[in-house]
Amino acid sequence: MKTSASLPIICLLLLLYPVCLNAALVTSPTDEGEVTISSKYRSLCQGEVVKIYLQSPVPVSATLSLDGKDYTFISDRNNLKYFVLIALGLDMKPETYNAVIHLESSRGVKKDIPFKLAVSGKTFPSKKIKVAGRFTSLAPAAMERIKNEKGILGHIYSISTPGWLGDGRFIMPLSGSISGAFGERRVFNRGFMSRHRGIDIRSPKGTSIRASNSGKVVLSGDLYFSGNTVIINHGIGLFSIYCHMSKTIVRKGVFVDKGEVIGYTGSTGRSTGPHLHWGLRLADTYADPLSIMYLPFD
Numbered sequence: 001m002k003t004s005a006s007l008p009i010i011c012l013l014l015l016l017y018p019v020c021l022n023a024a025l026v027t028s029p030t031d032e033g034e035v036t037i038s039s040k041y042r043s044l045c046q047g048e049v050v051k052i053y054l055q056s057p058v059p060v061s062a063t064l065s066l067d068g069k070d071y072t073f074i075s076d077r078n079n080l081k082y083f084v085l086i087a088l089g090l091d092m093k094p095e096t097y098n099a100v101i102h103l104e105s106s107r108g109v110k111k112d113i114p115f116k117l118a119v120s121g122k123t124f125p126s127k128k129i130k131v132a133g134r135f136t137s138l139a140p141a142a143m144e145r146i147k148n149e150k151g152i153l154g155h156i157y158s159i160s161t162p163g164w165l166g167d168g169r170f171i172m173p174l175s176g177s178i179s180g181a182f183g184e185r186r187v188f189n190r191g192f193m194s195r196h197r198g199i200d201i202r203s204p205k206g207t208s209i210r211a212s213n214s215g216k217v218v219l220s221g222d223l224y225f226s227g228n229t230v231i232i233n234h235g236i237g238l239f240s241i242y243c244h245m246s247k248t249i250v251r252k253g254v255f256v257d258k259g260e261v262i263g264y265t266g267s268t269g270r271s272t273g274p275h276l277h278w279g280l281r282l283a284d285t286y287a288d289p290l291s292i293m294y295l296p297f298d
């Protein structure tokens with residue numbers, strides 16, 4: 001969504017290798033040696049993606065339970081180091097959470113490893129936005145269409161590919177200034193309020209949009225609110241979302257490489273000017289796509 005107030009231009013450092021924070025969470029002895037749990041993140045606050053690592057002396061299978069959700073660890077290049085990605089949702093209460101890792105070694109030895117994760121709150125700004133009336137006063141045909149599209153999206157997001165389809169770090173899908181931050185409270189036409197579940201990158205119409213990482217295209221089409229949209233499944237419940245394009249050039253079902261052009265910027269759907277709305281959804285939770293730029297995947 002293009003708005004009059006622009007936030008600062010994307011920092012060049014972010015386009016290179018941004019520095020993330022590391023935290024050792026817990027070290028736990030097991031019958032087969034010491035297991036170490038650690039994390040990497042930009043910030044431990046609402047709206048961020050966090051990577052949790054598990055280093056084990058023997059092969060294991062493991063799940064992380066946090067705030068009512070379970071995440072399955074996957075191997076990180078070798079079978080003794082594992083990771084999960086978690087998204088700290090906008091609605092996640094800022095407090096210290098009791099997380100548990102359920103571990104089972106290849107010899108069948110089980111152990112639960114508890115640790116604490118302190119999630120901070122964040123202040124998100126509010127913005128007033130004027131859009132065409134058809135996006136706030138919905139005609140019956142539009143409501144029917146939106147309902148249908150909601151069903152399609154629900155089905156797409158319900159299919160989580162267990163393996164990791166990405167290829168190294170995430171990249172920005174295009175360069176440009178950020179005209180809309182993640183998590184903003186938006187009031188449309190002085191009425192309907194919603195949270196901004198992605199970031200807006202301002203760019204002239206027709207600019208190439210690139211896949212931020214490798215994965216499978218699970219949607220390429222025109223949606224009522226998000227216009228011409230592409231959704232890429234990166235595995236382990238993570239999807240990147242690209243909206244308001246003038247044109248999409250990838251078909252549903254194909255695999256795209258990181259950096260491959262998937263379409264061009266436009267202003268289709270509920271939009272006030274050419275830009276890319278870039279979103280990230282992980283385990284049914286939207287997170288700030290800029291936060292994943294800080295995480296290593298190598």
Ligand SMILES: [Zn+2]
Pocket residue numbers: 001180196198199200276277278
């Ligand atoms: Zn947006």
